[in-house]
Amino acid sequence: MRILFIHQNCPGQYKHLVQHLRQDPKNEIVFISKPNGNNVQGIRRIDYQLHRQVNPKTHHYLSSAENGVLHGQAVARVLMKLRDQGWRPDVICAHPGWGEALFVKDVYPDVPLLGFFEFFYRATGADCDFDPEYPNSMDDHFRLRVKNTVNLLSLDACDWGMSPTFWQRSVHPDVYKDRISVVHDGVDTDLLVPRADARIVLPNGVSLTGKDEVVTYVSRNLEPYRGFHIYMKALEEMCRRRPNAHFLVVGGDDVSYGRRLPDGKMYREELMKTVTLDKDRVHFVGRVPYDGFMKILQVSQAHIYLTYPFVLSWSMMEAMSAGCLVIGSATTPVQEVIEDGVNGLLADFFSPSDIADKVDAVFDHPDRMAALRVAARQTIIDRYDLKRICLPAQLGLIDTLIKGGKPAIDLRLGV
Structure with a gap:
């Protein structure tokens, strides 16, 4: 052929x-x-x-x-x-x-x-x-x-x-x-699997495993189309509520979708001026090799995925395959895959406090959330x-x- x-x-x-x-x-x-x-x-x-x-x-x-x-x-x-x-x-x-x-x-x-x-x-x-x-x-x-x-x-x-x-x-x-x-x-579900023994070491020497409070956010570029401006507000609230949590942010500073800021400004730099974060626990790791991306998902305890009604990212489904508890925005592309309380959690895209509430629920009820992680992976196996x-x-x-x-x-x- x-x-x-x-x-x-x-x-x-x-x-x-x-x-x-x-x-x-x-x-x-x-x-x-x-x-x-x-x-x-x-x-x-x-x-x-x-x-x-x-x-x-x-x-x-x-x-x-x-x-x-x-x-x-x-x-x-x-x-x-x-x-x-x-x-x-x-x-x-x-x-x-x-x-x-x-x-x-x-x-x-x-x-x-x-x-x-x-x-x-x-x-x-x-x-x-x-x-x-x-x-x-x-x-x-x-x-x-x-x-x-x-x-x-x-x-x-x-x-x-x-x-x-x-x-x-x-x-x-x-x-x-x-x-x-x-x-x-x-989605290659044979490659993207949960790993109880997963560990990552960040450039600053911080070592994290699945036993730590790890919250992840992934986007090709950190921009509004993937809710980065909302995430940053939620991040400030989560830093205050979760004093032991580490927050891993994966993504570049370019713009894949939507408009650019004037004068070559970057969304991350501009939004950093509007929030107060614990820089010892918030880690902007940029773009990472695929192996590193998988390890980040495997140590994640709460994975946040936000998007406009737009093209659905591979990363959300890869996170589900890796056994992540995904907190997704209640927007139409996400709702096609995630059912709230069944195989993940849904939050109001525009509500940083709702996103933070869902993260609290993940860490405050780990036994109850275990079934959602299993269901998330099974959804990807069965449909994608x-x-x-x-x-x-x-x-x-x-x-x-x-x-x-x-x-x-x-x-x-x-x-």
């Missing part, structure tokens, strides 16, 4: 799928991407370059569309060379968010194209109008409507789509939903396990498209 993947940050969401497919010598895998340091053995990788950047004079509503066209053109040039060399894939898997899938069907009209539809922007009912602390203007609403240009063109071009969660599928236009299956990327649920579903989806069939919407086995 010949499989073509397209993602500007190889391997992106296709990491596990590519690793699995490359193990079969009968598969020929080509991956089109931008240059980065993520090399995957056993595949043919082709990097592309944009022939120019977005014109600074382009209307700011249209800059994302122009950027998408530039990415689409760059990928199309690679595809035309492959086609002219006589190479034809059996299926093409592409993340259309940056415009890379725009012209795929013009080059390979008869090859099934499977799009990874992660999010569709909405002025209301999702992330945009959620947080009154960072309100959006009418200009933002206009800009978001036009920002969906690339998404809409890609939705129309793809033969089928996949979304990781039902909520993420739900934000897409109704006319396209019947062509989007729900299947998660998958990489090897037994998600990979078979993804492979089945691809096989169905190659054979010209119509996939099911819910591809999670056993649900």
Whole structure:
């Protein structure tokens, strides 16, 4: 089987799928991407370059569309060379968010194209109008409507789509939903396991185990979309209430989602000016290697995950797989996975005191919380396990498209 993947940050969401497919010598895998340091053995990788950047004079509503066209053109040039060399894939898997899938069907009209539809922007009912602390203007609403240009063109071009969660599928236009299956990327529950003997030693020499009061918070970057501004207020309260607890904060100081602060300011630095913390017990560890991330989860006694109504983070589900007691925000993406009092705890996103109350409940009732930890891991095993649920579903989806069939919407086995 010949499989073509397209993602500007190889391997992106296709990491596990590519690793699995490359193990079969009968598969020929080509991956089109931008240059980065993520090399995957056993595949043919082709990097592309944009022939120019977005014109600074382009209307700011249209800059994302122009950027998408530039990415689409760059990928199309690679595809035309492959086609002219006589190479034809059996299926093409592409993340259309940056415009890379725009012209795929013009080059390979008869090859099934499977799009990874992660999010569709909405002025209301999702992330945009959620947080009154960072309100959006009418200009933002206009800009978001036009920002969906690339998404809409890609939705129309793809033969089928996949979304990781039902909520993420739900934000897409109704006319396209019947062509989007729900299947998660998958969590490696054999790797992310509880470890009673886990121990971490922080750079300052502090050693922590699962017997300590350890509260964790993880985000790729420390920003409002992942509730960092709310967490910092809760952190001040938790420091006061829990004099023996240590608080591990994982994440960088860049911005992945949402707006940046003016003049190059960082959210962490600005928010630190507004709270009083015990610096001996609050540890900002930045971004950490994956092994270190797993150990942090394995010593965590209370893991806080906050998010706008937006793309659900891998880290929350990985924390559940590692046996963490997750205190999640009562927002729609989280509520699809966590049921309050059953496999985790839910807190009001906007209430630092409610978050602190939930942390108190974890430490004040450890016996009662043990069942929630077990249930959390079982939820991931039953619904999002990489090897037994998600990979078979993804492979089945691809096989169905190659054979010209119509996939099911819910591809999670056993649900």
